[in-house]
Amino acid sequence: xxxxxxxxxxxxxxxxEEGFYACIxxxxxxxxxxxxxxxxxxxxxCDGTENADAYEYTIHSRFDAHMWSVEAPTLYExxxxxxYSDGTVETMTDKFGFRYFSCDEKNLYLxxxxxYMRAYIRGTIAHxxxxxxxxSEYDFYKKNILTAKExxxxxxxxxxxxxPEACFRAADDLGIIIHIEMRADNMEYDNLQEMLYGxxxxxxxxxxxxxxxxxYNHPSFMVYCVGNEIREPGKKPxxxxxxxxxxxxxPTRLFIDTCAHGEYDRDYVDFDxxxxxxFFPYGEHANMFADTDNLLCFGTVGNKSMIEESESGKxxxxxxxxxxxxxxxxxxxxxxxxxxxxxxxxKKYNRPAPWWVDxxxxxxxxxGYKEDFASTLQITKDYQFHCWKTALEGIRTSPxxxxxxxxxxxxxxxxxxxxxxxxxxxDPHGISAEEFRKFNADTVVIARLPKQVYSGTETVKxxxxxxxxxxxxxxxxTFSYTLSGKDVNSNGSLASVDTQKxxxxxxxxxxxxxxxxxxxxxxxxxCRVDFEDGTACENSWELWVFPKLxxxxxxxxxSGMDSAYLDREFSFAKDGDYIVTxxxxxxxxxxxxxxxxxxxxxxxxxxxxLLHKTMPAPKYSFRHTWERYKGVIWDRxxxxxxKDDKELLNKFGFVTDGQINFQYYSLIEDSDKINLDDFPVxxxxxxxxxxxASRDRFDATKFRLPELMYDRTMRHFSYAFELCVGKGKLLxxxxxxxxxxxxxxxxxxxxxxxxxxxxxxxxxxQNTISVNELKKYLSDVxxxxxxxxxxxxxxxxxDDAPVESMEYWEESERYLREK
Numbered sequence: 001x002x003x004x005x006x007x008x009x010x011x012x013x014x015x016x017e018e019g020f021y022a023c024i025x026x027x028x029x030x031x032x033x034x035x036x037x038x039x040x041x042x043x044x045x046c047d048g049t050e051n052a053d054a055y056e057y058t059i060h061s062r063f064d065a066h067m068w069s070v071e072a073p074t075l076y077e078x079x080x081x082x083x084y085s086d087g088t089v090e091t092m093t094d095k096f097g098f099r100y101f102s103c104d105e106k107n108l109y110l111x112x113x114x115x116y117m118r119a120y121i122r123g124t125i126a127h128x129x130x131x132x133x134x135x136s137e138y139d140f141y142k143k144n145i146l147t148a149k150e151x152x153x154x155x156x157x158x159x160x161x162x163x164p165e166a167c168f169r170a171a172d173d174l175g176i177i178i179h180i181e182m183r184a185d186n187m188e189y190d191n192l193q194e195m196l197y198g199x200x201x202x203x204x205x206x207x208x209x210x211x212x213x214x215x216y217n218h219p220s221f222m223v224y225c226v227g228n229e230i231r232e233p234g235k236k237p238x239x240x241x242x243x244x245x246x247x248x249x250x251p252t253r254l255f256i257d258t259c260a261h262g263e264y265d266r267d268y269v270d271f272d273x274x275x276x277x278x279f280f281p282y283g284e285h286a287n288m289f290a291d292t293d294n295l296l297c298f299g300t301v302g303n304k305s306m307i308e309e310s311e312s313g314k315x316x317x318x319x320x321x322x323x324x325x326x327x328x329x330x331x332x333x334x335x336x337x338x339x340x341x342x343x344x345x346x347k348k349y350n351r352p353a354p355w356w357v358d359x360x361x362x363x364x365x366x367x368g369y370k371e372d373f374a375s376t377l378q379i380t381k382d383y384q385f386h387c388w389k390t391a392l393e394g395i396r397t398s399p400x401x402x403x404x405x406x407x408x409x410x411x412x413x414x415x416x417x418x419x420x421x422x423x424x425x426x427d428p429h430g431i432s433a434e435e436f437r438k439f440n441a442d443t444v445v446i447a448r449l450p451k452q453v454y455s456g457t458e459t460v461k462x463x464x465x466x467x468x469x470x471x472x473x474x475x476x477x478t479f480s481y482t483l484s485g486k487d488v489n490s491n492g493s494l495a496s497v498d499t500q501k502x503x504x505x506x507x508x509x510x511x512x513x514x515x516x517x518x519x520x521x522x523x524x525x526x527c528r529v530d531f532e533d534g535t536a537c538e539n540s541w542e543l544w545v546f547p548k549l550x551x552x553x554x555x556x557x558x559s560g561m562d563s564a565y566l567d568r569e570f571s572f573a574k575d576g577d578y579i580v581t582x583x584x585x586x587x588x589x590x591x592x593x594x595x596x597x598x599x600x601x602x603x604x605x606x607x608x609x610l611l612h613k614t615m616p617a618p619k620y621s622f623r624h625t626w627e628r629y630k631g632v633i634w635d636r637x638x639x640x641x642x643k644d645d646k647e648l649l650n651k652f653g654f655v656t657d658g659q660i661n662f663q664y665y666s667l668i669e670d671s672d673k674i675n676l677d678d679f680p681v682x683x684x685x686x687x688x689x690x691x692x693a694s695r696d697r698f699d700a701t702k703f704r705l706p707e708l709m710y711d712r713t714m715r716h717f718s719y720a721f722e723l724c725v726g727k728g729k730l731l732x733x734x735x736x737x738x739x740x741x742x743x744x745x746x747x748x749x750x751x752x753x754x755x756x757x758x759x760x761x762x763x764x765x766q767n768t769i770s771v772n773e774l775k776k777y778l779s780d781v782x783x784x785x786x787x788x789x790x791x792x793x794x795x796x797x798x799d800d801a802p803v804e805s806m807e808y809w810e811e812s813e814r815y816l817r818e819k
Contacts (some may be wrong), residue, residue, distance in 0.1 A: 068097025073175030117403025123161035143447035152440035171220035277802030280630030333631030383641025386722030520655035565576030594729035672734035
């Protein structure tokens with residue numbers, strides 16, 4: 001605390017048995033100090049009078065105090081009356097709490113208990129919002145903190161910002177930890193500059209001293225951090241000077257140099273924050289939060305080689321951390337926003353609405369989304385929730401991690417991107433706090449399913465973990481599970497499960513024999529632990545179970561497909577009425593003109609031009625994009641979920657609840673998603689994808705393109721659609737069916753469903769286009785050259801590196817600028 005007279009008060013209170021120390025430092029000589037300590041009820045705990053003849057004096061005393069924690073933020077108030085030798089008197093009051101921070105090789109600790117950091121990010125403008133409810137500054141932060149705690153968060157990381165005093169007061173009162181990043185008031189964060197080149201200007205010792213003295217008494221304040229994504233901090237002498245200055249003047253808190261990009265073998269930080277990668281933690285990358293290979297790109301202080309390559313292979317250096325590791329900027333998966341509700345809210349609070357609110361409304365109405373907007377919005381929210389749940393459960397079961405920084409909790413109002421759990425008024429919008437806490441509380445139970453799509457009669461082996469970080473956890477609990485669905489209802493329990501440890505550990509394993517279902521079903525697995533103290537934790541997962549196929553290799557004599565695993569009943573001759581092909585060529589149009597039914601499996605290297613940059617243009621091409629099954633990461637990507645024709649697909653054997661979920665994973669990952677925005681006629685889309693509602697940041701900044709462009713935002717995507725072409729009928733799908741030959745269950749059953757529909761009497765598309773009109777459209781699209789996404793999305797599509805490198809940025813810009 002620094003008073004208006006520049007008097008400094010620093011209160012050190014770690015353990016009640018050690019008492020508190022109140023150090024007063026003034027520019028005037030102190031003669032006498034009268035002091036008292038009050039508790040939250042206003043009762044005096046202790047008081048005294050000290051005679052002093054110095055410019056600096058320390059009071060030391062003890063009383064029967066309680067600890068401050070996130071769960072029980074107990075505060076005390078110290079009041080001082082200071083008489084100076086010049087006859088003047090100064091009074092001051094400040095609050096403090098007893099608490100102490102520490103760490104070892106694995107854990108952070110608060111008051112000696114393991115502390116799992118569940119942080120969200122705010123601070124810099126891209127991750128912040130205005131006081132849109134017109135509250136006092138204190139109440140502005142109070143509302144945000146109380147709402148965040150309802151969703152299970154216990155820490156705020158202030159990105160590139162030291163927050164105001166009101167924030168610390170609210171955090172002290174309500175119980176949440178604060179991490180700051182130190183900048184002088186006149187040092188602004190430049191996102192694009194620092195993302196590409198890092199931060200190289202640092203605070204001075206004078207600025208550091210002001211920060212330390214101002215914030216010292218706040219029990220919520222835990223972490224000093226120099227900045228965000230500083231490149232090679234271990235090689236910057238000023239960083240160590242900052243660390244030494246802080247440890248000398250405030251040894252009670254933790255220090256870290258950078259959030260992400262630090263060398264793994266730095267020896268002067270208390271814990272580490274590292275970028276675990278922009279992959280999606282499912283399928284191939286399911287263990288990304290336990291994979292140190294993703295950190296090799298950040299190098300070592302001593303310039304050791306991280307990867308050795310030869311003609312015969314590679315050697316990757318193993319990385320072992322001697323300090324707690326926190327996952328950097330995770331989960332910033334986006335969705336659409338309720339633009340109509342936001343417009344009304346800004347009007348209600350008499351606040352100017354950001355420019356993008358009306359522009360997004362204009363765009364969605366121009367693109368025909370208004371009528372079904374409420375359901376579309378919720379589908380994007382549901383997909384976002386599935387992504388968050390998958391990622392946070394991967395983090396909570398990682399043996400490497402001791403916490404995470406989530407980007408972010410509240411939406412920004414500066415940009416149109418929506419990656420917040422709540423809106424920019426700190427109000428919930430489509431995400432349940434109760435459901436979110438199932439994987440983001442002090443104690444969570446997690447069943448690590450190896451996959452979520454199965455065949456009937458499969459045996460599923462599932463390890464079940466508890467991730468528990470709380471004061472005095474209960475010693476015993478009873479584990480139970482249920483597996484339920486339309487024709488399934490099984491359950492079991494295990495008593496006297498040992499739950500007294502803190503940390504991550506396996507409490508049991510499940511071995512589930514799935515029923516021999518006669519029709520595809522969505523099942524729900526619920527796991528629950530009832531503790532002896534009366535508390536409980538519960539979590540659930542969806543399983544998509546299909547009938548077991550007696551599949552045999554069948555030769556399908558088509559113009560493009562050689563073989564596939566299908567039921568015997570599906571066999572087609574090239575000269576028959578039904579043709580399945582993966583070739584978009586003149587023969588396809590001849591067959592349609594002849595009145596035949598054609599199913600086109602659209603998969604082409606032209607969609608993956610990023611990997612085939614010298615490839616000449618084909619004769620025909622749909623407007624398409626290379627798709628991944630992973631949420632849009634701020635502005636990286638093109639999928640905000642999607643909807644399907646539930647009635648049609650369920651009838652023909654592919655189970656769905658009406659929207660894209662994990663039963664679509666293998667079909668969508670590495671697929672060819674077709675953009676119907678400018679397609680000449682409307683079509684019936686059997687499975688549709690929703691595009692992101694935001695721009696690529698480099699479009700506007702580096703390429704000087706308009707802020708929101710209709711041809712690359714909220715596009716109408718389809719994975720499968722139908723229409724009549726000339727005398728024939730055409731079903732087009734861009735799904736990835738390479739899994740058919742590998743026996744992938746979802747691929748088999750989607751192929752089976754589409755073929756069953758395709759050959760049924762119900763295949764009767766209502767929309768028609770002439771052969772010539774379709775040929776002209778497809779040839780014009782092909783002649784227009786490769787269809788390139790923006791710089792951020794190209795990286796998302798390649799999916800081959802944990803973070804963007806400078807080489808990537810340079811090549812991506814070159815690629816976009818070439819004719």
